Amino acid sequence: MDSTFRRTPNIHLQDLIDGLTSGNRVFLSRAITLIESKRVDDKKEGAELIDRIISNTGKSLRIGITGVPGVGKSTFIEAFGKLLTDAGKKVAVLSIDPSSSRTKGSILGDKTRMDELSKDPNAFIRPSASGSSLGGVASSTREAMLLCEAAGFEIIIVETVGVGQSETVVRDMVDYFLLLMLAGGGDELQGIKRGIMEMADHIVINKADGANIKSAKKARDDYKNAVHLFPPNEADWIIPVGVCSSTEKSGIKDVWMEIDKYQTHTEKNGWFAENRQKQAIKWFHERIQARLEETFYSKPNIKIEIQKREELISSQKLSVRKAVDELFN
Ligand code: GDP
Numbered sequence: 001m002d003s004t005f006r007r008t009p010n011i012h013l014q015d016l017i018d019g020l021t022s023g024n025r026v027f028l029s030r031a032i033t034l035i036e037s038k039r040v041d042d043k044k045e046g047a048e049l050i051d052r053i054i055s056n057t058g059k060s061l062r063i064g065i066t067g068v069p070g071v072g073k074s075t076f077i078e079a080f081g082k083l084l085t086d087a088g089k090k091v092a093v094l095s096i097d098p099s100s101s102r103t104k105g106s107i108l109g110d111k112t113r114m115d116e117l118s119k120d121p122n123a124f125i126r127p128s129a130s131g132s133s134l135g136g137v138a139s140s141t142r143e144a145m146l147l148c149e150a151a152g153f154e155i156i157i158v159e160t161v162g163v164g165q166s167e168t169v170v171r172d173m174v175d176y177f178l179l180l181m182l183a184g185g186g187d188e189l190q191g192i193k194r195g196i197m198e199m200a201d202h203i204v205i206n207k208a209d210g211a212n213i214k215s216a217k218k219a220r221d222d223y224k225n226a227v228h229l230f231p232p233n234e235a236d237w238i239i240p241v242g243v244c245s246s247t248e249k250s251g252i253k254d255v256w257m258e259i260d261k262y263q264t265h266t267e268k269n270g271w272f273a274e275n276r277q278k279q280a281i282k283w284f285h286e287r288i289q290a291r292l293e294e295t296f297y298s299k300p301n302i303k304i305e306i307q308k309r310e311e312l313i314s315s316q317k318l319s320v321r322k323a324v325d326e327l328f329n
Pocket of ligand 1: 067068069070071072073074075076206207208209244245246247248
């Protein structure tokens with residue numbers, strides 16, 4: 001697929017950086033397309049781009065949002081994002097959806113979502129990068145996040161669907177992780193594992209409106225009790241549990257107040273900075289591993305050589321150790 005960036009081949013990297021750092025959303029979009037590109041020359045330029053803006057990054061608050069499809073993530077982000085842009089903040093919304101492919105359409109990118117927010121001059125919305133591996137998609141999103149920061153966005157929201165490993169991946173790139181839930185679904189029904197609840201910095205029961213208010217409050221109290229039994233987390237933060245209605249826009253401000261409290265708390269106790277450092281180092285090591293794998297599997301004839309040895313290993317004519325040695329030699 002021809003990228004937006006490629007359609008304007010004459011743009012120089014410095015012009016792209018200038019446009020991006022002046023906060024121009026078109027340039028920001030192009031820069032993200034560049035770092036997502038799988039073309040060899042784009043990759044080189046993308047690396048150069050990220051390297052040149054890196055000292056301009058890190059100044060935003062990074063918020064992850066997860067919850068099963070239908071819980072109301074996009075409706076919530078629309079209401080939450082508007083609250084922030086109305087307060088004069090610049091908000092970027094990115095998403096991670098490993099199933100996404102621009103041609104097939106994706107869970108997160110397909111619908112007409114966040115209508116109002118997408119028209120807001122203080123907001124920037126970008127659907128998930130496409131790609132076959134979650135690690136690759138995650139890495140692109142991280143770099144997109146850095147580009148948004150260089151473009152002056154103060155709040156970055158990274159949204160993910162509540163499936164697979166994507167929560168862990170988002171958890172590893174944000175300062176604050178918000179889990180949206182529904183009342184009355186039951187944990188199993190909602191596909192939410194205890195592990196995900198433990199990763200959260202905040203649990204909010206959405207759709208607390210109309211006939212649903214009572215059950216939402218009941219669910220809130222139940223989750224509060226459950227959260228109480230969790231071991232203390234590294235942030236030394238007791239996970240708040242609240243209710244909200246994204247359609248009626250109630251309880252949205254309370255979410256922001258908790259996030260604000262968290263930031264103050266963790267900046268004071270050092271966790272905020274420590275967490276970021278740990279995340280960056282972990283990312284670094286993940287990318288080394290990914291690069292090693294890429295290098296290995298891109299060797300000529302490697303697939304055939306592997307296949308040959310699979311047969312020998314299956315029929316006990318070759319040991320795994322010897323087969324691996326042979327491939328590396
Ligand atoms: P997502 O798949 O998690 O992004 O969920 P959506 O934001 O697309 O919402 C799924 C459906 O739930 C839509 O029909 C929304 O209008 C509805 N919805 C979202 N938030 C609320 C809410 O707070 N209250 C009610 N009653 N409906 C909501």
